[in-house]
Amino acid sequence: DAGVTQSPTHLIKTRGQHVTLRCSPISGHKSVSWYQQVLGQGPQFIFQYYEKEERGRGNFPDRFSARQFPNYSSELNVNALLLGDSALYLCASSRTGALAGGETQYFGPGTRLLVL
Amino acid sequence: KNEVEQSPQNLTAQEGEFITINCSYSVGISALHWLQQHPGGGIVSLFMLSSGKKKHGRLIATINIQEKHSSLHITASHPRDSAVYICAAYYGGSQGNLIFGKGTKLSVKP
Numbered sequence: 254d255a256g257v258t259q260s261p262t263h264l265i266k267t268r269g270q271h272v273t274l275r276c277s278p279i280s281g282h283k284s285v286s287w288y289q290q291v292l293g294q295g296p297q298f299i300f301q302y303y304e305k306e307e308r309g310r311g312n313f314p315d316r317f318s319a320r321q322f323p324n325y326s327s328e329l330n331v332n333a334l335l336l337g338d339s340a341l342y343l344c345a346s347s348r349t350g351a352l353a354g355g356e357t358q359y360f361g362p363g364t365r366l367l368v369l
Numbered sequence: 370k371n372e373v374e375q376s377p378q379n380l381t382a383q384e385g386e387f388i389t390i391n392c393s394y395s396v397g398i399s400a401l402h403w404l405q406q407h408p409g410g411g412i413v414s415l416f417m418l419s420s421g422k423k424k425h426g427r428l429i430a431t432i433n434i435q436e437k438h439s440s441l442h443i444t445a446s447h448p449r450d451s452a453v454y455i456c457a458a459y460y461g462g463s464q465g466n467l468i469f470g471k472g473t474k475l476s477v478k479p
Contacts, residue, residue, distance in 0.1 A: 290410075293471075294471055295457070295469030295471045296455075296457075296467075298467055298469075341410050352459045357414050357417055358414060362411050
């Protein structure tokens, strides 16, 4: 089975632009989470989706939005890009998103975004 | 504020050494994850713990709920173990997701 896939792998944008990042979960997984990892730091939670509904949201501005499609793939959108948005964006999938119940998340390789 | 602290930040070891990485968290959690991140960014989930101890090959993870502390041990370390090891705590609640530590960068020399 294919793992979690993300596209693109790398992206360069300029300040003020908009970006869309894409994630395809493992087959059978209905939950997708998005994380931002700034260089030298641990990842930070952005969103979790389950069955196309937002289940959780981290402490990020409204410039960040996401959605999940009927096939459980997901998009992360960032508007009005800032230099500080430069980071590795990670997507992770799990069967139901019930992490407290011991469910494992599987991470994609990430999209490296550079904002100039 | 829910926080996750890891120590040490950087660790250099000789091949064959026993390695311990520590993780502490601020309040009660539902589960704690240990993750491995290789250069280039790919993250692999190693363990999910809510109590006790788990072992997989040369890796052992323990958690002490009362002391709000978890450890990841690597026995007979090998250069291929070189990576960043991250612990992440699941606090549950409305935010519903993981709070990550900053990671421990491990380098194992041959």
